[in-house]
Amino acid sequence: MLTTGAIVAVNGLNPLSLLALGMGGILALLAAFGIAPRLSSKNPTTQESTPIEEIPAPGEFRIYRQAELNRTTASLLANGAILIAGEDGSGKSVLASAVVEKLQADGYMVAFIEPATPKQMLLEIAHQFDIPTENLEGKALTADKLQVAIAGFLEENTAFLVIDDAHACKAGFRMWLKQLRRINAPMLLLATDPPRTDIFINIPRIELKPLPEYAIREIMIIAAAERAIALKPSELSKLQERAGGNPMLASRAVDEEYLGLDVEGADHRRYFDITPLILLVGVVFVVMRFIGLGTNDQALYIFGGIAAAVFLGLSRLLYNLPPEDRRIR
Known part of the structure; x- marks a missing residue:
């Protein structure tokens, strides 16, 4: 009797009313079980942590990414290479400066350079490592000879390369970095949206959140x-x-x-994470189809079936896109 009464009650409703009824019922169930979706990432619970006890004085230096600092330093000391990627202003250079300071405090040689012409970058690396840039006759070394000299130095000494904004370096220079990795030269690269080519595809990366x-x-x-x-x-x-x-x-x-x-x-x-909302809409379409079947409402049954099929197709297409294409810009 209860089932029959429910069917009679919804039979006179139009599709929009049924849609609202279905969404309201599902949201009520989610709220009852304590799993209501969060549609905003303004204050995500995963990022709420215990505040720091004391606020540093103006001008005092503080690292908020201690885990990334420790992981990066450990990788470099193991003759590894690591790429730190993140949007502009996310703190890549600050993190790199902390890594350089920590390595130098432990007595290691570090060359920290920024993008320029390949020859200028090679000269800067040579100067920071105290590698001669002239031959015995007093003539300046060519770029190729500088590359050979730096590679030989890195093979014989424990030294580290740190390159800021590596995505702006010329492709030829990045290919040389790739060759350095074949001799296990430790290096830290920092880049904004690095391409999936040459050196960037060869080394592990840390995405700064x-x-x-x-x-x-x-x-x-x-x-x-x-x-x-x-x-x-x-x-x-x-x-x-x-x-x-x-x-x-x-x-x-x-x-x-x-x-x-x-x-x-x-x-x-x-970005806002609207995945729970998308899943909720898909469930509503499926529910509408079953309501149409139970109430013998052919229009509602067909509409729910078509909507569910379109939703499943679009969700599958979005799932197969690269991550950056799923971002809401």
Whole structure:
């Protein structure tokens, strides 16, 4: 009797009402079991951690990526190579500086260079390693001879190469780095959206994730103190939305507030995870099909079947796309 009454009750509803009824019922069930989806990544629970006890004084240096620092240093000391990838301003250069400082404090030789012409980069590496750049006759070494000299030095000594913005280096220079890896020369590369070619495809990588909320807030408090301005908690929360876990954008947001600039939107790549919502819509379409079958509503049955088929096809297509193509930009 109960089943018959339920069918009679929904038989007079139009498809839109049935859709709303189905979505409401599913959301109620999810909430009852404590598994309601989170549609926003503004405050993800995975990134909420215990705040640091003390906020450092303005100008004091702090590393928020201690795990990445330890992992990178250990890889280099094992004659390995590692690539640190992340968006602009995510803290790659700060992390690299900490790695260089730690290695040099332990007595190791490190060459930390930035992109330039291949010859200039080779000369800079040679200068930092105290490798002669002239032959016995006083003539400057060619790029090919510099490459041979640097490779020989790395084979005979424990020394490390750290290259910032490696994605901007010429392809020929990156191919030379690939040859250095054949002799197990340890190197750290930092890149924004590195291509899947040459040296970048040969070495393991660490993808820098957005910093947790407490770290971004701390960076903003320090930046505000350096500029002698006081920010209310509500103002900090508004600025954090613009930063999106990016430390450079956090400092820039404070600068814009200091200058009184009215900025809308943000430049970060922190995205909303709408996967739970997509799955929920698919379930609703399937439920609609069964409701149409139980109520003998042919239109609802056909609509639910077509919608479910289209949804499954699109979800499968999106699943097979590369990760960066699934991002909501």
